[in-house]
Amino acid sequence: MSKLQLSFACWNYDRIAALFDGSIQPKGIDLNYLNMPVEETFWRMMRHEEFDIAELSLSSYLVGLDRGYPNVTAIPVFMSRSFRHSGIYINTNSGIVKPSDLRGKRVGLPEYQLTACLWIRGILEHEYGVEPASIHWLTGGEETPGRQEKVALSLPPEIDIHAIGPDQTLNDLLECGEIDAIIAPRAPSSFLNGSPNVARLFPNYVDEEQSYFRKTGIFPIMHVVAIRNDVLERAPWVAMNLYEAFEQAKQVVYDGFNQTAALKVTLPWLVAEVERTKEVMGEDFWPYGVERNRKTLEAAVTYSFEQGLIKKPLQVEDLFVKSTLERFII
Template sequence: MSKLNLSVAVGNYDRMRPLVDGDVQIDGVDPVFMLHDPEEIFFRAFRHADFDITELSMSSYTVKTANNDCPYVGVPVFPSRAFRHTSIYIRTDRGIDSPEDLRGKRIGVPEYQLTANVWVRMFLEEDYGVKPNEMIWVRGGYEEAGRVEKITLNLADGVEVINAPEGETLSNMLANGDLDAVIGPRAPSCFSNGHPNVGYLFQDPMAEAKAWYQRTGLFPIMHLLGIRKTLVEQHPWLPFAVYKAFEQSKAAALTRLSDTSATKVTLPFVEDQLRAARQLMGEDFWSYGFDANRTTLERFLSQHHREGLSSRLVKPEELFHPASMESFKI
């Protein structure tokens, strides 16, 4: 039997390299890997369903799943996870000394429904009492004008989202003082370039994130993996084959990262960071699979629905193909 020739769109992460390099195989599949930034992958996946297997935004996928109109079915592989206390960039000359000071401010977002922004709004509300309807949200591209939401949204009552002025970018607006803050998964270039009046909201965002994890046990999921539904209907063995291969690829990447004879990434002290992560979060700190991530998924889905982003409360089980949610034991 010939293998399926399938397109696979993912980011160029260390946890993908064993698959991309051919060291790990997907049973029954001859993959064509396309390594792109998330913005390109998500735009093409949700607007045109360009790929057979693809990384997907957790938020956008939840919106489409709630509406029963997603061309993909998920498997519990989470290519991107991140603590988002580093995702709030402020004007340091506006008297914003704490999260509570964001009330009444103009906040730039590349898209309101981005997964990172859902997680940020969760801890702003739960930990500091700052609600989405207490700020003015300005939507636009970080560095290119005219960015739009990938999917249609129905926002909660009282939430005001306006478009950035024609030709304007979030980075320029923050640098010029037309925004009080920007929230999103990327740093605006004015922050990266060292603008004197732009900085983090939290003076030590890593410490804030660690404390939050110790309180909540949540390591935020940003992206999941999806397979075209029509393919799964024809090949019901495919979801588990994909899950198994991506799990093996991650395990191989962590084995390489643990080898201290010669550092595998261009960063000193990476072995100390790996050890610290495991001390804080456990050996399998970047877990795939359904059971290990049920609580994190439930918290995200609840927040997502409460914000009006998903038309109904989606259950975690609805996100994934059943064959990818359980595994054999020896």
């Protein structure tokens, strides 16, 4: 019997390397791996459902579920996760030195519904008491003019949000002081180039993020893996077979990290970093599945609902293909 041919659009993470080099193969599936930047994958999947399987923004996925599009369902495999205290950049002349100083300020973001921005707003509100309605939001391209939201939004009336000019960029506005801060998954070029006008709100962001994890147990999820519903309708077994293959591919990375005779990754203190991470987060520090991630998923849904991105609270179990919610135990 021939294998099912399926396209899979995703960036080239180490945790899926064993899938695209063929050393691990999902049962009954031949993956046509398409290595693509995340923004392009999200746009093409959300707007046109171009791929059988794709990495997808968690926030966009929640908005899509709330509104009934696109026709995809996720499995609890999380391609991208990231603590986001590092993603708040300030103009050093703005008077911002602590989170509460963001109240009343002009803060740029590439898209309001971006998952990183969802998490940062939620963290600012729940950990520091800074509500989204207390900030003046401006949206637009971070480095290139003209960026728009991937999905149309209908936000609460108390949210003050406007697009920047068609020829403006958030990076330029931040550096010259026309906006006071940016929250974004990518560091602005002004920061990377060492501009004295731009700095992180949390220079010691690793300490902040580890404290946040110790307090909440939350490791923010950025991206899920979503499968088109027509694929699941004709071959429902695809979801669990993919899930198992993703778990196996991630274990290959863990095994490499645990090899101390030679460094698998081009980082001189890799062993020390892995040891520090395990001390804070445990052996399986990048867990898949629902139960190990329930608090994180519930927080994402709560933030999305509170911020007006989704109009009704979603149950965690409703986010994923049902067969992946349980594991068969011999």
